[in-house]
Amino acid sequence: MLTSSGQAATFFSVFNLAGAGDHVISSSTIYGGSYNLFNVTMRRMGIDFTFVDPDCSDEELEAAFKPNTKCVFGETLANPALIVFDIERFAKAAHAHGVPLIIDNTFATPINCRPIEWGADIVTHSTTKYLDGHDATVGGCIVDSGKFDWMAHADKFPGLTTPDESYHGITYAEKFGLEGAFITKATAQLMRDLGSIQAPMNAYFLNLGIESLAVRMQRHCENGQKVAEFLENHKNVTWVNYPGLKSNKYYERAQKYMPDGTCGVVSFGVKGGRKAAEEFMKHLKIAMIATHVADAHTCVLHPASSTHRQMTDEELIAAGVGPDLIRLSVGIESIDDILEDLAQALRSID
Ligand SMILES: Cc1ncc(COP(=O)(O)O)c(C=O)c1O
Known part of the structure; x- marks a missing residue:
């Protein structure tokens, strides 16, 4: 229905x-x-x-x-x-x-x-x-x-x-x-x-979307995995949450229920807290700043400077959305372009 x-x-x-x-x-x-x-x-x-x-x-x-x-x-x-x-x-x-x-x-x-x-x-x-x-x-x-x-x-x-x-x-x-x-x-x-x-x-539009769902999901997961691994090894990133990472608490459970991949959404923290995260966001060129997720286009959100900007750092931490948290919904663009975009934006907070 x-x-x-x-x-x-x-x-x-x-x-x-x-x-x-x-x-x-x-x-x-x-x-x-x-x-x-x-x-x-x-x-x-x-x-x-x-x-x-x-x-x-x-x-x-x-x-x-x-x-x-x-x-x-x-x-x-x-x-x-x-x-x-x-x-x-x-x-x-x-x-x-x-x-x-x-x-x-x-x-x-x-x-x-x-x-x-x-x-x-x-x-x-x-x-x-x-x-x-x-x-x-x-x-x-x-x-x-x-x-x-x-x-x-x-x-x-x-x-x-x-x-x-x-x-x-x-x-x-x-x-x-x-x-x-x-x-x-x-x-x-x-x-x-x-x-x-x-x-x-x-x-009608939904039906068109569903026709390519299998191909898109495969790409979202491949790209999501590569982005998560790239971020996990980056010096300006303090933590990464993605169930496809072996270090993730839910890795085993994800393998059981979703052996072919989970989704394209990755969240992570940048070194330097709220200020650094704001700077990082300003430098992104491909990722679209949006509250929307799960889209063919890469979308990104820094809750502390957008949806949750009225909250203090302490309130954000209590709500489980730390001031450094970035939510990235990895799209189906070329992985090289996505990684280059992230790399140059992360360089801005060196
Ligand atoms: C997991 C999940 N369920 C339900 C909803 C609500 O969907 P809609 O925005 O189509 O009303 C959302 C929206 O973000 C969601 O992420």
């Missing part, structure tokens, strides 16, 4: 299962917009959320479940922390409690990770990112595996297992079965009432 944005896909995927009085477990390292949607807006709608560290112990995860828990939510590759989510482990825990696992697979894309094969029941994407890949549209998508047995947990999901008087008195799980119930309810009920449909022209 296509939606008008990734935010709409995230919202519909959870709201299709949980309403006022229900509870949802989410990984704490998810995209900031999703976190706010859950923690502020959906709380206002009466839905309770428990955020768990994706690397929490089994006991901590177990303790997060409540009798009214309706689903578990996580992000394959967290934006921007690039934490690799242990899909298989969370799927097992969710299923043991009779609820589905929803995975936001935006950064990995279906080319690099297939969450349903690891036990996820529902997958969402912001198609605004790699799926479109050309800055052309905003969009989202929900994919239902069709595997979750709603009737086996009928008491938990009355919206799917009892008649919907607003839609011909149909019981979605009976009428449409495992494969059709979730998406039919989301379309017939949520999209009917709330809109957020994907505009036809956007769907």
Whole structure:
């Protein structure tokens, strides 16, 4: 099911299962917009959320479940922390409690990770990112595996297992079965009432983007890996976060879930903190300064001088976005050009 944005896909995927009085477990390292949607807006709608560290112990995860828990939510590759989510482990825990696992697979894309094969029941994407890949549209998508047995947990999901008087008195799980119930309810009920449909022209552009997704992702990953290795060895770079680096905490897990590569997003710190990072940004010639990521064109952001510029260095560190942090979304340009651009901008802070 296509939606008008990734935010709409995230919202519909959870709201299709949980309403006022229900509870949802989410990984704490998810995209900031999703976190706010859950923690502020959906709380206002009466839905309770428990955020768990994706690397929490089994006991901590177990303790997060409540009798009214309706689903578990996580992000394959967290934006921007690039934490690799242990899909298989969370799927097992969710299923043991009779609820589905929803995975936001935006950064990995279906080319690099297939969450349903690891036990996820529902997958969402912001198609605004790699799926479109050309800055052309905003969009989202929900994919239902069709595997979750709603009737086996009928008491938990009355919206799917009892008649919907607003839609011909149909019981979605009976009428449409495992494969059709979730998406039919989301379309017939949520999209009917709330809109957020994907505009036809956007769907057309998205389709064009998807046709080259496999080729683009291969190049994003090759370029991302080379950039991460280059930065790791540069004297003006203090740290690099990229799950494709052997030194990365999530390297092994990334190899399990994304053996062909993760994505093109790399974050790193420059020597000299906020001032040096600002100087570095000024000298970039190819990388486009933008909050957007996952695009064919290399995009770069220094949160401390843009999206987070109102915060002090101390506040930035507490928020996990240090003053030296640069987020680079490596594009599909020639790797020689990208590296030369980074090299000359790094020389400016010698
Ligand atoms: C992982 C992830 N999920 C969802 C979204 C929201 O998508 P959209 O901007 O299409 O609403 C984003 C946007 O940055 C994202 O990075």
